[in-house]
Amino acid sequence: MSTRGDGETVNVRRATVADAATISALNADVQAVHAAALPWLFKTPSAETFPPLGAVRQAADDRDIRQVALDVWSFNERAEAFFRRHGFEAYNERLWLR
Secondary structure, eight states, X not given: OEEOTTSOEEOOOOOOGGGHHHHHHHHHHHHHHHHHHOTTTOOOOXXXXXXXXXXXXXXXXXXXXXXXXXXXXXXXXXXXXXXXXXXXXXXXXXXXXX
């Protein structure tokens, strides 16, 4: 249990399969951040969903995949911090000239 600054109590727990739809809906907020920052690259949120990180790890384990790579946009510092907290490390940085 945790109490937010406004006094509301929040129960933090491990997500389950039953949470997948809610997590996918929350992903729409993340997609909106990307679409607002780089509208020429990202479309606005739609019904498309992305799997939770635990599901990605499980799918990789099930297939004996030992390395998972992802991209994080440089403007999205919160996403980078999230993935670093979950064990991801930088191995390549891509720069562009426009």
